[in-house]
Amino acid sequence: MSFQNIESHVVPMPNRNVDTDQIIPARFLKTISKEGLGDNLFCDWRYDAQGKPKPDFILNQPIAKGAQVLLAGDNFGCGSSREHAPWALTQFGFRAVISTSFADIFKANSLKNGLLPVIVPAEVHAELFEAVAKNPNAKVKIDLRDQTLTTPGGRAVSFPVDSFAKHCLLEGVDEIGYTLQRNAEIAAYEARRVGSINTLA
Amino acid sequence: MPRTIIEKLWDSHVVSQQPGAPALLYIDLHLVHEVTSPQAFQGLRERKLKVRRPDLTVATMDHSIPTTDRSLPIVDEIAARQVAQLEANCAEFGIPLYGMKSDRQGIVHVIGPELGLTQPGMTVVCGDSHTATHGAFGALAFGIGTSEIEHVLATQCLLQRPSKTFEVKVPGKLKPGVSAKDIILALIARIGIGGGTESVFEYTGAAIRALSVEERMTVCNMTIEAGARAGLVAPDDATFQYLNGRPYAPKGAAWDAAVARWKQLPTDEGALYDRNVTIDADRLEPMITFGTNPGMGMPIGAPVPEPSKLSDPAERDALAKALQYMGLEGGKPLLGRPVNVVFIGSCTNSRISDLRTAAGILKGRKVNPKVRVLVVPGSQEVKRQAIAEGLPEIFRAAGAEWREPGCSMCIAMNGDYVPTGEYSVSTSNRNFEGRQGKGARTFLASPLTAAASAITGVVTDIRTLL
Numbered sequence: 001m002s003f004q005n006i007e008s009h010v011v012p013m014p015n016r017n018v019d020t021d022q023i024i025p026a027r028f029l030k031t032i033s034k035e036g037l038g039d040n041l042f043c044d045w046r047y048d049a050q051g052k053p054k055p056d057f058i059l060n061q062p063i064a065k066g067a068q069v070l071l072a073g074d075n076f077g078c079g080s081s082r083e084h085a086p087w088a089l090t091q092f093g094f095r096a097v098i099s100t101s102f103a104d105i106f107k108a109n110s111l112k113n114g115l116l117p118v119i120v121p122a123e124v125h126a127e128l129f130e131a132v133a134k135n136p137n138a139k140v141k142i143d144l145r146d147q148t149l150t151t152p153g154g155r156a157v158s159f160p161v162d163s164f165a166k167h168c169l170l171e172g173v174d175e176i177g178y179t180l181q182r183n184a185e186i187a188a189y190e191a192r193r194v195g196s197i198n199t200l201a
Numbered sequence: 202m203p204r205t206i207i208e209k210l211w212d213s214h215v216v217s218q219q220p221g222a223p224a225l226l227y228i229d230l231h232l233v234h235e236v237t238s239p240q241a242f243q244g245l246r247e248r249k250l251k252v253r254r255p256d257l258t259v260a261t262m263d264h265s266i267p268t269t270d271r272s273l274p275i276v277d278e279i280a281a282r283q284v285a286q287l288e289a290n291c292a293e294f295g296i297p298l299y300g301m302k303s304d305r306q307g308i309v310h311v312i313g314p315e316l317g318l319t320q321p322g323m324t325v326v327c328g329d330s331h332t333a334t335h336g337a338f339g340a341l342a343f344g345i346g347t348s349e350i351e352h353v354l355a356t357q358c359l360l361q362r363p364s365k366t367f368e369v370k371v372p373g374k375l376k377p378g379v380s381a382k383d384i385i386l387a388l389i390a391r392i393g394i395g396g397g398t399e400s401v402f403e404y405t406g407a408a409i410r411a412l413s414v415e416e417r418m419t420v421c422n423m424t425i426e427a428g429a430r431a432g433l434v435a436p437d438d439a440t441f442q443y444l445n446g447r448p449y450a451p452k453g454a455a456w457d458a459a460v461a462r463w464k465q466l467p468t469d470e471g472a473l474y475d476r477n478v479t480i481d482a483d484r485l486e487p488m489i490t491f492g493t494n495p496g497m498g499m500p501i502g503a504p505v506p507e508p509s510k511l512s513d514p515a516e517r518d519a520l521a522k523a524l525q526y527m528g529l530e531g532g533k534p535l536l537g538r539p540v541n542v543v544f545i546g547s548c549t550n551s552r553i554s555d556l557r558t559a560a561g562i563l564k565g566r567k568v569n570p571k572v573r574v575l576v577v578p579g580s581q582e583v584k585r586q587a588i589a590e591g592l593p594e595i596f597r598a599a600g601a602e603w604r605e606p607g608c609s610m611c612i613a614m615n616g617d618y619v620p621t622g623e624y625s626v627s628t629s630n631r632n633f634e635g636r637q638g639k640g641a642r643t644f645l646a647s648p649l650t651a652a653a654s655a656i657t658g659v660v661t662d663i664r665t666l667l
Contacts (some may be wrong), residue, residue, distance in 0.1 A: 006227070014515070014518075015519070015522070016515055016516075016519050017394055017395070017494050017496075018453045019494065019631075019633045021631070021633040021635060021636050022634060025639075026264075026612045026613060026614045026636070027613070027614050028397075029236050029264070029265075029614060030277070030279040030282075030283050030614060031239075031279070031283075032239035032240070032243075032282065032283055033239075033240065033243075034240050044639060062599065067605075073515070075394065075395035075398070075428070078394055078428060078494070079330065079345050079425075079631065079633060080344075081237065081328055081329055081330040081344040081345060082236075082346070083237070083347040083348060084341050101395060103395070103398065103428060104398055104428070104430050105330060105344055105425075105430075108345075108349070109346035109347075109348065112346065112348040112349075113348070121558075128468070137489075149666065160286070161501045162223075162362065163221055164221065164222050164360070174356050175360060176244075176248070176356065177248075178354050179352065179355060179356040179358055179360065182216070182217055182225055182356075182358075185217040185225070186216055186217075186225070186227070186253075186356065186357065186358060187215055189216040189217075189227055190227075190357075193227070193229075194458075194462070195320075195322075195401050195451065195455070195458070195459050195462065196256075196257070197229070197230060197256075197257065197318055197320070197449050198256045198449075199230075199255070199256055199257065199258060199259040199297050199318065199449070200255060200256045200295075200297055201256075
């Protein structure tokens with residue numbers, strides 16, 4: 001499935017350094033499937049001890065309904081390697097996260113799940129938070145092919161994306177399928193490896 | 202051109218480099234555990250693929266298994282199903298598994314090195330962010346997600362871009378009471394939890410050289426908490442001595458050949474790094490975290506920072522929020538603050554040297570009756586060695602609990618947790634909100650600080666007990 005352009009209002013979450021333990025707490029990692037994580041996205045911020053939604057948390061407010069874009073604070077997704085984090089975000093409905101920076105593993109995991117990390121300069125970041133504060137219905141447009149984010153004010157800002165990840169997202173390329181085509185090169189490399197371990201020994 | 206060890210490791214593992222595409226990087230060792238792998242095996246099944254190199258793959262159980270009596274069934278049905286799924290997956294795909302009943306079971310980052318599977322010059326991956334632990338041997342070791350686990354299972358390769366090289370220089374000599382854990386906590390406090398993003402660290406300098414291999418593992422382990430992909434220490438005689446004779450280490454002529462190869466790995470004279478930072482070991486003190494990420498750390502005697510003294514509004518808010526969660530007040534010391542739980546364990550600090558250190562403090566002393574103390578060895582091998590040295594008796598006599606190996610209270614998904622609102626001094630690696638249990642409040646520190654605080658029942662500077 002190829003990545004389509006996004007036009008959506010955004011959910012603002014200015015907290016810096018949001019870690020993957022907040023995105024999806026570890027107790028939900030005992031699952032053996034990818035499904036059913038969206039309801040527990042940000043579980044401990046979202047629900048009280050009785051499991052009732054906390055009204056002051058942003059995902060429980062009207063703005064979260066139908067939103068495809070999360071506007072997050074700096075260094076989003078730090079911490080563990082759990083791919084359950086992007087699974088939970090996409091199952092909730094998000095297709096892009098905008099921030100000034102992302103943790104490396106989270107970024108890689110997101111790109112493999114059709115969740116686009118959009119990196120913007122600090123001043124654009126601040127402008128977006130202001131725009132959403134003024135008008136919760138303010139929409140952004142994200143065009144992956146052009147690598148541009150259009151702010152609610154109509155300003156087009158370019159963002160970086162790894163060229164290969166972009167190609168895979170747009171063309172629906174399967175990375176494992178791509179690598180399997182390089183089998184001859186992998187076999188040639190294996191033939192010249194020395195000093196390998198053997199865990200089966 | 203002179204190269205860093207990071208570049209040498211990269212260059213020697215590039216299988217293929219297509220223009221514009223990431224490099225195809227060969228993986229020498231793939232470690233698998235029960236939590237992040239089930240969906241990857243399911244993916245293989247759906248694609249009708251086999252595991253390309255089961256002989257370069259090994260699995261164990263650590264995250265979701267109880268640390269109580271292993272002869273009993275797992276009470277948590279969901280955890281039991283996950284463990285059973287790993288058993289079924291390993292049997293179906295021919296992967297060796299050190300399961301619940303195996304005498305080689307343990308935390309994945311503890312057993313790789315102790316079995317001699319982790320060796321200098323290797324690429325090592327695992328679906329776990331603390332994989333950098335294996336960098337202590339001069340390996341390029343990094344955590345990956347489940348899609349990448351499936352990629353490695355299917356192809357033994359990963360598509361990767363090279364990282365920036367980042368030298369973390371630690372000159373000088375640690376003072377008594379200051380340990381490897383304090384080096385890494387000080388680094389993270391200095392550069393922040395995003396300070397190493399897109400980089401691989403090489404830890405260098407006299408204080409790193411003076412560390413044992415197990416202590417180097419503690420430093421490398423928390424590399425991810427500074428945001429870096431991997432962190433490593435160039436191999437030396439201490440590395441070779443540690444490996445010699447381990448079950449999967451090369452033997453005889455192969456050993457000599459391996460050592461000769463490994464001696465080529467260290468960074469060349471004159472090689473340049475993209476970035477660098479210096480942490481002066483002479484000036485380090487025991488460190489402790491006060492907040493809700495590992496970068497919120499300070500020397501143990503310092504007062505908790507005050508939000509009102511920060512000029513950046515976002516930083517001020519973040520600190521205020523963290524202190525609110527922690528139930529702490531800025532400007533007040535942490536020393537003397539009551540603690541409820543002390544956890545000695547995790548892939549950061551559960552090796553035999555950590556347990557010896559803790560036992561050295563607890564021997565002949567009593568744990569404060571208000572504190573629950575858990576000592577969780579990193580592996581069955583660590584447990585055996587501890588028993589041989591009489592350490593469990595020391596822990597029990599002091600009033601601590603001695604448990605079965607696993608991740609336990611570091612990630613709190615196996616029934617071991619810190620109750621809501623309670624304080625723990627923990628030798629683990631993360632103090633995120635809820636990490637050790639919903640509402641749990643974590644102070645990260647060294648095994649020395651943890652053991653000292655267990656005795657007094659309050660946050661304690663180990664140097665007052667030495």
